[in-house]
Amino acid sequence: MTDKNRSQWDLGRFIETLTYFEVIPFLNWVQELIQGRPKDNQNRPDGGRNMGxxxxxxxxxxxxxxxxxxxxxxxxxxxxxxxxxxxxxxxxxxxxxxxxxxxxxxxxxxxxxxxxxxxxxxxxxxxxxxxxxxxxxxxxxxxxxxxxxxxxxxxxxxxxxxxxxxxxxxxxxxxxxxxxEKLIFDFTNPSIELKNIWGAVDDVVMGGVSASNMQFVENTALFAGNVSTANSGGFASVRTKNFDPPFNLSDYEGVKLRVRGDGQRYKIFLRTETQWDGVGYGYSFDTVANTWIDIHVPFADLIPVFRAKTVKDAPPIDSSKVCSFQLMLSKFEYDNALNPKFSPGSFSLQVESIKAYGGAxxxxxxxxxxxxxxxxxxxxxxxxxxxxxxxxxxxxxxxxxxxxxxxxxxxxxxxxxxxxxxxxxxxxxxxxxxxxxxxxxxxxxxxxxxxxxxxxxxxxxxxxxxxxxxxxxxxxxxxxxxxxxxxxxxxxxx
Ligand SMILES: NC(=O)c1ccc[n+]([C@@H]2O[C@H](COP(=O)([O-])OP(=O)(O)OC[C@H]3O[C@@H](n4cnc5c(N)ncnc54)[C@H](OP(=O)(O)O)[C@@H]3O)[C@@H](O)[C@H]2O)c1
Structure with a gap:
């Protein structure tokens, strides 16, 4: 096991990531050839449906x-x-x-x-x-x-x-x-559909070698893996596929996460655009090692970000059309500032639920x-x-x-x-x-x-x-x- 091996960038994983999120149709297309055409929208979860x-x-x-x-x-x-x-x-x-x-x-x-x-x-x-x-x-x-x-x-x-x-x-x-409150994700009793919604987006998409995924254990979703800063990388994340139609959360003040982390600072991103590489609305939150806590993420405090840079002229988030969610551990905060509560290596963030809060x-x-x-x-x-x-x-x-x-x-x-x-x-x-x-x-x-x-x-x-x-x-x-x-x-x- 050498650094050379470890920093070898993995083209296969890169393609897998982009395929999972339908950025490139390659593997989906192969799958369709083998299994027949999937039903319309099979890959896109429905955010318009009432979850409860x-x-x-x-x-x-x-x-x-x-x-x-x-x-x-x-x-x-x-x-x-x-x-x-x-x-x-x-x-x-x-x-x-x-x-x-x-x-x-x-x-x-x-x-x-x-x-x-x-x-x-x-x-x-x-x-x-x-x-x-x-x-x-x-x-x-x-x-x-x-x-x-x-x-x-x-x-x-x-x-x-x-x-x-x-x-x-x-x-x-x-x-x-x-x-x-409105339940968005309940990981205490996850359906197969819910398990298929989340996929890894690690720094492999820009040359890095970090690796993470979302597992479903102990009635929670476990976002865990290894973040490496090799190859100028330094982030791991899991992201949902796009919801179609998106969630309309305009009657709520924000989203609330019930999490147990490892003491590091994580980020959540919400997106209102379906393209892969668009503006995400981010919020950083600190975890307390091994302790369950509620994190309130007010929509008003979300920061528009494009590739880790804040977007000064972006409008506030339109919470009536939230089409995807992402959880991230990154070496960076925003605009090249460093995450003060980050250490490379293995990490783990357990999530019990994500809800919208502050509704009537x-x-x-x-x-x-x-x-x-x-x-x-x-x-x-x-x-x-x-x-x-x-x-x-x-x-x-x-x-x-x-x-x-x-x-x-x-x-x-x-x-x-x-x-x-x-x-x-x-x-x-x-x-x-x-x-x-x-x-x-x-x-x-x-x-x-x-x-x-x-x-x-x-x-x-x-x-x-x-x-x-x-x-x-x-x-x-x-x-x-x-x-x-x-x-x-x-x-x-x-
Ligand atoms: N009839 C009227 O003119 C009138 C007027 C005003 C108000 N109401 C009220 O309006 C409501 C609806 O009336 P409805 O005519 O639609 O009623 P219904 O047709 O008589 O239906 C009663 C339902 O209650 C279920 N049920 C009874 N005991 C149960 C138990 N221990 N556990 C679980 N389920 C049980 C029955 O299940 P099973 O199929 O297993 O028996 C059935 O599904 C009722 O509260 C009624 O009193 C009626």
Missing amino acids: VILVAGATGGVGKRVVRRSLERGYKVRAIVRDIDRARSIIGNDVDLVVADITKPETLNSIVMADVQAVICCTAVRVQPVEGDTADRAKYYQGVKFYQPEIVGDTPENVEYQGVKNLVKAATKYLPQAS TLPQFVLVSSAGVTRPGRPGINLDEEPPAVKLNDQLGGILTWKLKGEDSLRESGIPYTIIRPCALTEEAGGKELIFEQGDNIRGKISREDVAEICMQVLKLANACNVTFEVKEGEKTVNSIDWQRLFSNLQRDK
């Missing part, structure tokens, strides 16, 4: 299956809590991650069910059916307006509407991420409850005018009373939430104007389609946070709804 998972409880039910469908249509990853997986597959198909769990059994609501969950939509309900029985497709129950003498079958309202909801809220409290707080737990939950036992209530569930609350095991207690557990949890209390649910097509109220006094009906749509809308509405409201449909069919306006008329819960 939406967890739907009650996904096989009338509202739940529509929430699943709408979530998939919007590009969310969906996980469904189901009790019978074959039945669930026949109702909601295969594009959903089906997990067998039961909200009345808290031990089933574990880290596998909750992994990567960004928001929970709960549409569960105790089973109610006509005393005379229902058809296999539950047509009598689903019509919602015609009256059949109802009864509870199976589990009790106390177990499902209260304990079950409370169990789900508790699991959410434990596992949901900060509401103001949005609802993370949507509970589909029911109009009428506060009416049983309310002084002055005229039961003859009330819907069956209010009139028959006692015969139905206190269904509404327990629903209210389930709501309370969510209101008290500290999770940003929205509680939707629909009037009688129908299987109609929906698309009607919506009437929102508070105080629990309205009567009427609403399509399950529209309730599912409300569930989807509130996930993006800061002013739907910590709000409980009733909803029914009006007469008019409408083409579009001003959701901001509807929610801006509502009061937040105390």
Whole structure:
């Protein structure tokens, strides 16, 4: 082993690097010849897609299956809590991650069910059916307006509407991420896709002999290798392929890394241009040897850099189109200044996650409850005018009373939430104007389609946070709804 050997520049690695990032098509082209043409975009990960998972409880039910469908249509990853997986597959198909769990059994609501969950939509309900029985497709129950003498079958309202909801809220409290953050890379449970996104870009691209890579060990991404200053080199890095479409992080203040390093100073670069050799927006951060720390990288503090030189006239980063990320250890800071916390040789930086931080707080737990939950036992209530569930609350095991207690557990949890209390649910097509109220006094009906749509809308509405409201449909069919306006008329819960 001689210095001569060590400093021998490696053309093969140089070509590999440029090929991985599609700068030159050489190896990709050979691969295509052997394996056939890859599907469009196979090589370009999608930054536009919502990275977090939406967890739907009650996904096989009338509202739940529509929430699943709408979530998939919007590009969310969906996980469904189901009790019978074959039945669930026949109702909601295969594009959903089906997990067998039961909200009345808290031990089933574990880290596998909750992994990567960004928001929970709960549409569960105790089973109610006509005393005379229902058809296999539950047509009598689903019509919602015609009256059949109802009864509870199976589990009790106390177990499902209260304990079950409370169990789900508790699991959410434990596992949901900060509401103001968006997960970009979660290395605790990396998919194959995620592992293929990162590739090495070492000083071999300019004649050096440093070598590094990204490995996935101990539920982290490990950026490690050897930096050599031979051949005027002195940096190692790992970079993502370009995301297409890019990440829109304009609602956030910056990105946050959870890292454990070796005491050296590293850099992160974000890019908004897809070309290989363009301006990168850089930020240096110091690590503490063997200690996990959070690094906040405010977009406002990113420095535009081109080949390690700062670009004085470059605009600030456009965080609405971040197309790649890069982590680097370099002998240099910027403009030929030396990195004061650098030593050549082996290095290691473990990364647990990269998130966007500083966003608005949005609802993370949507509970589909029911109009009428506060009416049983309310002084002055005229039961003859009330819907069956209010009139028959006692015969139905206190269904509404327990629903209210389930709501309370969510209101008290500290999770940003929205509680939707629909009037009688129908299987109609929906698309009607919506009437929102508070105080629990309205009567009427609403399509399950529209309730599912409300569930989807509130996930993006800061002013739907910590709000409980009733909803029914009006007469008019409408083409579009001003959701901001509807929610801006509502009061937040105390
Ligand atoms: N019907 C109405 O007119 C009306 C009016 C106002 C409000 N609501 C409320 O609106 C919500 C949605 O109603 P919907 O008609 O869509 O409900 P649904 O069709 O009866 O669906 C209930 C769902 O809950 C699931 N579930 C029940 N117990 C569970 C448990 N222990 N663990 C996990 N999942 C469980 C069921 O799963 P399985 O498939 O495994 O049984 C099913 O997917 C409910 O909260 C309901 O009370 C209804």
